[in-house]
Every structure is written in C-alpha cells, then in structure tokens.
Amino acid sequence: MLSLTRTRASLLAAGAAAAALLAGSLSSGISHAAAQASCRPDGLYATPGVDVPYCSVYDAEGREKMGADHQRRVIGYFTGWRTGKDGTPAYLASDIPWNKVTHINYAFGHIDSANRLSVGADTPANAATGLTWPGVAGAEMDPALPYKGHFNLLTKFKKQHPDVKTLISVGGWAETGGYFAEGGERVNSGGFYSMATNADGSVNQAGIDTFADSAVTFIKKYGFNGVDIDYEYPTSMKDAGNPLDHQLSNARRAGLVKGYAALMKSLREKLDRAGAADGRHYLLTVAAPSSGYLLRGMETFQVQKYLDYVNIMSYDLHGAWNEYVGPNASLFDDGKDAELASAGVYSTSQYGGIGYLNTDWAYHYFRGSMPGGRINIGLPYYTRGFKNVQGGTDGLWGKAATTTCPAGSGLTKCGDGAVGIDNLWHDKDTAGNESPAGSNPMWHAKNLEKGVVGDYVTTYGFPANTTLTGTYARKYDATLVAPWLWNAQKKVFLSTEDEQSVAAKADYVVDRGIGGTMIWELAGDYEWNAAKGQYETGDTLTTAMYEKFRTAAPYGSRRAATALPTEAVTVDVDFGQFPLGDSNYPISPKLRITNNTKTALPGGTEFQFDYATSAPANAKDQSGFGTTIVRSGHSGSNIGGLKGDVNRVSLKLPAWQTLAPGASVELDFVYYLPTSTPSNWTVTFGGRTYGLAGDLTRGTTVVEPGSGTGPSPDPSPDPTDPGGPGGPGACTAPAWSSTAEYGNPTTVSHKAHQWKSKWWTKGEEPGTTGEWGVWQDLGAC
Numbered sequence: 001m002l003s004l005t006r007t008r009a010s011l012l013a014a015g016a017a018a019a020a021l022l023a024g025s026l027s028s029g030i031s032h033a034a035a036q037a038s039c040r041p042d043g044l045y046a047t048p049g050v051d052v053p054y055c056s057v058y059d060a061e062g063r064e065k066m067g068a069d070h071q072r073r074v075i076g077y078f079t080g081w082r083t084g085k086d087g088t089p090a091y092l093a094s095d096i097p098w099n100k101v102t103h104i105n106y107a108f109g110h111i112d113s114a115n116r117l118s119v120g121a122d123t124p125a126n127a128a129t130g131l132t133w134p135g136v137a138g139a140e141m142d143p144a145l146p147y148k149g150h151f152n153l154l155t156k157f158k159k160q161h162p163d164v165k166t167l168i169s170v171g172g173w174a175e176t177g178g179y180f181a182e183g184g185e186r187v188n189s190g191g192f193y194s195m196a197t198n199a200d201g202s203v204n205q206a207g208i209d210t211f212a213d214s215a216v217t218f219i220k221k222y223g224f225n226g227v228d229i230d231y232e233y234p235t236s237m238k239d240a241g242n243p244l245d246h247q248l249s250n251a252r253r254a255g256l257v258k259g260y261a262a263l264m265k266s267l268r269e270k271l272d273r274a275g276a277a278d279g280r281h282y283l284l285t286v287a288a289p290s291s292g293y294l295l296r297g298m299e300t301f302q303v304q305k306y307l308d309y310v311n312i313m314s315y316d317l318h319g320a321w322n323e324y325v326g327p328n329a330s331l332f333d334d335g336k337d338a339e340l341a342s343a344g345v346y347s348t349s350q351y352g353g354i355g356y357l358n359t360d361w362a363y364h365y366f367r368g369s370m371p372g373g374r375i376n377i378g379l380p381y382y383t384r385g386f387k388n389v390q391g392g393t394d395g396l397w398g399k400a401a402t403t404t405c406p407a408g409s410g411l412t413k414c415g416d417g418a419v420g421i422d423n424l425w426h427d428k429d430t431a432g433n434e435s436p437a438g439s440n441p442m443w444h445a446k447n448l449e450k451g452v453v454g455d456y457v458t459t460y461g462f463p464a465n466t467t468l469t470g471t472y473a474r475k476y477d478a479t480l481v482a483p484w485l486w487n488a489q490k491k492v493f494l495s496t497e498d499e500q501s502v503a504a505k506a507d508y509v510v511d512r513g514i515g516g517t518m519i520w521e522l523a524g525d526y527e528w529n530a531a532k533g534q535y536e537t538g539d540t541l542t543t544a545m546y547e548k549f550r551t552a553a554p555y556g557s558r559r560a561a562t563a564l565p566t567e568a569v570t571v572d573v574d575f576g577q578f579p580l581g582d583s584n585y586p587i588s589p590k591l592r593i594t595n596n597t598k599t600a601l602p603g604g605t606e607f608q609f610d611y612a613t614s615a616p617a618n619a620k621d622q623s624g625f626g627t628t629i630v631r632s633g634h635s636g637s638n639i640g641g642l643k644g645d646v647n648r649v650s651l652k653l654p655a656w657q658t659l660a661p662g663a664s665v666e667l668d669f670v671y672y673l674p675t676s677t678p679s680n681w682t683v684t685f686g687g688r689t690y691g692l693a694g695d696l697t698r699g700t701t702v703v704e705p706g707s708g709t710g711p712s713p714d715p716s717p718d719p720t721d722p723g724g725p726g727g728p729g730a731c732t733a734p735a736w737s738s739t740a741e742y743g744n745p746t747t748v749s750h751k752a753h754q755w756k757s758k759w760w761t762k763g764e765e766p767g768t769t770g771e772w773g774v775w776q777d778l779g780a781c
Contacts, residue, residue, distance in 0.1 A: 067163035073516025091523035093153035094138025110179035177245030201255030226283025235297035243410025292356030320417030331481035352616030353637035368612025373555035381524025385438020395493035443526035513556025623667035
C-alpha cells in the first residue's frame with residue numbers, strides 16, 4: 001500500500017511537470033508550431049496561420065507512421081456494393097486482411113444535388129450506414145456506434161487495428177457526374193463537374209465550400225481519417241470520363257482544371273483547420289489517371305502540393321474501348337505497344353521513343369513534383385480482355401475485331417470484348433445488356449487458368465453444368481511485367497495479375513523508394529480452397545506485397561536528388577495559359593515568373609528547375625531565355641523503364657532585362673509529353689543561390705535576398721573550375737565516365753562527391769539517379 005506522503009508527493013510532482021509544460025506551451029507557441037512543421041512531408045502545402053498536427057501522422061523525416069511492419073503503404077479499395085444480398089459472393093469488412101494493409105478507401109461516397117458529400121439516406125437498406133448481416137461470423141455490429149452497415153464494421157475493426165487508416169473515397173467512374181438514388185436509378189446531378197466549375201468555366205467556390213464543409217462533418221461523424229477524391233476526369237481532353245456526363249463535362253472543359261485546383265486547396269485548408277482543432281492530421285488523397293492522353297489535358301497536375309499522397313490508377317491502360325490488344329497494367333513499355341505505334345508515338349522524334357501507357361511512365365510523371373514516398377502505384381485485382389483476337393504473340397499486341405460499342409458508351413467503334421464466362425464481373429450498358437470487357441476477379445481468372453468451373457457460377461447466372469471451351473494458358477512477358485491468359489481455340493486474351501507480377505511490382509516499389517501500392521479492389525484477390533478444389537476470395541496477392549514491404553527500407557521522403565539551398569525567396573513561378581485538349585501539342589504553356597521580393601532581379605539571373613523524365617529532355621523556350629538541359633535523367637526509348645527521375649533545366653533573364661519587385665515576365669515554354677509541376681527550383685544572382693518558397697521544400701527558411709549569413713550551395717557546381725569544389729585533386733577516386741561500365745561495388749568521383757555503385761551500371765550519371773538509384777552518395781571530398 002502506498003503511503004499518503006508518497007502519493008501526495010507524486011501528485012505534486014506531476015502537477016509541477018504539467019504546469020511547466022503549460023508554461024512552456026504558452027511561452028513558446030512558435031516552438032510547438034516549428035516542431036509540428038518538422039514532420040511535414042516534403043512539398044506538402046501548409047495552410048497559412050494553422051498549426052497543423054503533422055506529427056500525429058508523420059515522423060521527423062516526414063514519413064507516414066503505419067506500424068513497425070509496414071514500411072510501405074498497402075491501400076485497398078473496399079467497395080460498398082459487394083453485400084451478398086444479391087446472391088453473389090459478399091466481401092465485407094471482416095474479409096479484409098487487416099494486418100496486411102495500411103489504409104482502406106471506402107468506395108464510394110458521392111456529391112448530392114445540394115453539393116454535399118453523401119452515401120444516401122440513412123435507411124436499413126443503406127449498405128454504408130444501415131445494412132446488417134445476421135448470422136455472418138465477423139459481421140456482428142458494434143452496438144456502441146450510432147450507425148450500422150459497412151461503416152460500423154470498418155470502425156469496429158479499426159479499433160482492433162489502430163495503425164490502419166480509413167478514408168472515404170468520393171466519385172468514381174459512375175458517380176463523378178452524378179449518383180445513384182435509393183431505387184438504383186442514376187441522378188445526373190452534375191457531381192464534381194458542376195460542384196467545382198460553373199457553366200461559364202469559372203470556379204464555383206460556393207459549391208466547393210459547401211462540399212468541403214460537408215466532407216469535414218462526414219469524416220468526423222463516421223470516424224474516417226481523411227478524404228480520397230476520385231474525380232474522373234478534370235481534364236480538357238474532349239469526351240474524357242463517363243459518356244453519361246459528356247454533355248455537362250464537355251461544356252466546362254476549359255475550366256475543369258482550375259475548378260479541381262480550387263477544390264483541392266479548399267479541402268486541404270478546411271481539413272487542416274479541423275485537424276488543428278481535433279489534434280490530428282486528416283489525410284487528403286486522390287486517385288489519379290495514368291494515361292498520358294488524359295494527363296496532357298490536366299496541365300501540370302497543380303493539385304499535388306495539397307495531397308498527402310497520390311494513388312495512380314495505373315491500370316485500364318488497354319481494354320475493349322478500342323481494338324488494340326494489350327496488358328491492363330504493364331509495369332514497363334516494350335517498344336511494341338500497338339496502340340502507341342498506330343499513333344506514331346515511337347516514330348515521332350519529339351517523343352524520344354517514350355511509350356506512355358505503363359506504370360513506370362506514370363510513376364515518373366508524378367515523381368517530378370513529389371517525393372517517391374508520396375506516390376503509390378495502382379494494381380488491379382481484376383482482368384480485362386478481348387475475344388476474336390487476330391495476330392500478335394499469343395494475342396499480345398494483336399487486334400480484336402471491331403464491333404459496335406455498348407449502349408451509352410459514347411463510342412462508335414470498339415474492340416470485341418470478352419463475354420460470358422470470360423466476363424464474370426461485367427457491367428451492364430444503358431440498355432441493360434452485358435458490356436463486353438473481359439472483366440473478372442482474379443480468383444475467377446485463376447480457376448479459368450486451372451480449367452475449373454467454380455461452384456459460384458450459378459450465382460452469376462450460369463447453369464451448374466457449365467463447361468469451359470479450350471485451354472486458358474498462362475503467358476508472361478518479363479519486359480512488360482505482365483501476365484495474361486490465352487485461349488487459342490476461342491482467341492480470347494485476358495490480362496491478369498498474379499504472384500509473379502505482383503512480386504516484381506513490389507520489388508519496383510522497394511527499389512525506387514516509392515510509398516507503396518493501391519489496390520482496386522480487395523474483393524478480387526484469391527486463395528486456393530483445397531477442400532472444394534477451386535480458387536475463392538482471399539489475400540494471396542496482398543500478403544505477397546506485405547511480405548515484400550515489411551522489412552523494406554523506409555521510403556524516399558525527399559523530392560530533390562541533390563542538395564538544395566536552405567534559404568528560399570518569394571519569387572513565384574507558374575505554368576499557365578495551356579491550349580486546350582487536342583490543341584495542346586506540343587505542350588506549350590506560358591511560364592510566368594513573378595518577383596515578390598524587395599530586390600530587383602538583374603539581367604542574367606539564372607533559374608534552374610527539374611521536370612520529370614516522363615517528358616524527353618528536349619524542352620525549350622521561344623522567348624530568348626536560352627533554355628538548356630543541364631542534366632538529362634534519361635535518353636532514348638523507355639523499354640524496361642526510365643533510367644532517371646528528372647531532367648534539369650537552366651534559363652536566364654536576358655542580359656538587358658531587369659525584373660523589378662512586384663513585376664512579372666512571361667516566356668513561351670514548349671515540351672512534348674506530359675509532366676507534373678516542375679520542382680526543385682533555384683534562382684542565382686549576386687553570387688548567391690536560393691530556393692523558391694513556393695516549392696515548399698522541407699528545411700528551408702524564407703529570406704529577403706542578400707539577408708543571409710553566408711553563401712548558399714550551388715546545386716550544379718562547375719566540375720571544371722580549378723578553384724571550385726570539383727577541381728582537379730579534390731577527390732581521390734577515379735572520375736566517373738559516361739562510357740565506362742561499373743560493377744558492384746565501385747567508387748568514383750563526380751562533381752566534388754564520391755559515389756558507390758550498388759549494381760552494374762553504364763551511362764547513369766551520379767547525382768541523377770535519386771536516393772534509391774544505382775549510385776550511393778558517399779559525401780563531399
């Protein structure tokens with residue numbers, strides 16, 4: 001038993017400590033804010049005047065805290081419609097492999113006719129908030145919660161797995177421009193298109209504010225950790241997105257990108273303010289397209305600075321919307337993509353031979369503006385496929401017969417999509433008929449591969465005595481990292497994923513410091529049921545990723561591959577005035593530079609920046625600023641992957657031109673494939689080099705030019721300068737040569753640093769391959 005004296009002393013000590021902490025917090029609010037800012041991910045926008053509690057989610061390096069065995073994200077989309085109430089197999093929250101995932105995105109919420117986030121009316125039939133599953137083990141409701149349905153179960157299991165975060169995903173293909181009413185009919189309300197953008201193309205700030213306020217209320221009510229926006233698509237490319245929305249979306253194309261940016265900024269700021277009040281950081285993420293076609297109409301994807309991370313929809317790269325037969329989600333290009341070849345992509349010199357329908361290209365598109373750790377690549381747990389395929393290698397890069405398109409598709413000529421037993425998860429067209437697409441969960445595709453007719457086929461409308469025609473032979477292309485099934489008798493091609501491709505993609509994530517993976521959708525994963533002799537819903541692929549990631553090194557948390565100045569100035573840069581849609585070739589925006597400092601920028605002031613290797617190293621200006629590529633991250637085709645992450649550009653104010661405080665200058669800029677917002681800017685004048693405040697780089701201090709205490713580092717020192725850090729005799733290791741072959745390990749010197757190779761390499765310049773690339777920086781010499 002404790003004595004009263006000891007108890008009283010403990011209480012007094014605790015009280016004194018609390019008083020000291022309180023006094024400290026009152027007298028050093030700036031220190032507390034600075035401590036929170038130290039956890040802010042590199043490049044993430046900070047809402048002005050708000051002490052965002054970043055450290056509740058991120059560590060001191062700006063990396064997300066996800067549990068000791070989760071070094072990379074495994075994000076699973078969990079859909080609300082697989083309830084089992086229609087007789088087909090259910091997939092409930094109790095089926096999620098909670099110990100293998102890091103985040104769950106619930107699909108989908110929608111925007112109602114009043115511009116509010118909604119999942120429909122709270123009725124007993126509402127799958128999200130009212131449905132129950134009596135007698136289903138694991139699906140018992142938590143009686144402490146005021147709602148039922150999927151949301152109840154998600155909250156219940158999250159209590160058991162507190163490291164897992166849940167987000168409400170809003171939109172999707174079917175509900176970007178409308179929503180489904182309680183009776184199942186679609187309400188063409190306008191959704192994102194009208195909520196964020198007015199009919200004249202201007203920003204609908206009132207609609208945005210209504211939605212953003214409702215989103216904050218929604219996640220607090222149902223216990224979500226954030227919001228995921230699945231807007232398909234805010235691009236200026238005509239006829240993009242769901243054909244049911246084209247009448248509305250096409251009329252607003254000129255303003256969709258601006259509306260998207262305003263929406264994400266408002267969401268970020270309102271979530272930050274709510275998070276500061278609640279003592280927790282709320283996540284904001286998006287599902288982003290991977291197609292170079294769609295991204296060409298999204299300018300430079302300016303919203304990336306508002307996002308905790310981006311989930312790339314690196315799938316649906318080929319499908320029955322046209323006749324070109326190819327993989328659903330290849331990791332790399334092989335230089336043979338029939339769709340790209342038909343469009344002249346490989347033969348047009350300005351493209352540099354770069355194929356842009358693959359995951360690696362899409363990753364590099366975003367890597368130009370974000371650290372690898374704020375990017376997740378998408379994996380499909382479903383197939384896409386064709387029938388009546390002619391040519392190609394076992395169907396690959398062949399052609400399907402052209403045919404009429406599904407009713408309501410808005411297309412005039414489609415490829416012959418697989419149907420019937422090869423299309424188990426099909427959608428229906430607006431006439432209520434099967435949409436040919438070869439869409440199957442991976443567990444069904446594995447049964448096709450094994451020649452098994454699962455006992456579940458009767459629930460999908462097939463007779464119990466169904467038999468398979470022909471053999472579904474598994475094929476694999478190591479260059480593409482893509483498996484598929486080929487039925488030579490039926491000429492059916494089904495693009496798949498399996499353990500081999502998922503393991504290769506997981507290795508790709510680990511090797512490049514990428515944040516993780518996103519799965520559409522969890523219900524497609526598989527496992528073998530030996531008792532029944534068939535594949536069923538399971539977690540084989542998710543477990544394979546978890547095993548790869550749990551002992552991996554932490555992901556890449558820095559955007560720049562080379563050192564940047566620690567002092568930044570308020571010189572703003574902006575790429576704007578993009579030509580719209582198909583007029584945007586070459587991609588030719590105006591680059592506006594605005595001097596918001598109190599010091600005039602003299603003629604000859606040099607600007608440098610990085611842009612993603614998703615675009616070839618041939619950017620130029622047409623305004624006399626002498627744009628040159630000072631460091632190329634990649635050259636030649638991208639067969640097997642792009643070598644480096646970024647190309648570095650230099651341009652200078654003309655010698656006769658001074659940029660006064662408050663003044664702007666514009667130049668015509670030109671490049672040939674899409675790239676996200678150029679980053680890692682520096683400005684050099686008066687013998688000093690600064691970063692730019694708008695880059696939001698971790699560890700920088702905003703200063704007035706000339707007010708610092710010493711010279712800033714030059715990110716591109718001249719290695720030929722005898723008096724400089726790269727001069728002769730400064731390093732003892734042999735100088736790197738672009739023509740030499742280097743094994744593992746080999747140490748070289750380059751630009752005043754010593755570098756060690758991690759594996760065989762040739763032609764990859766040290767300092768350009770990133771922290772997870774072939775060259776390890778051993779430090780200055």
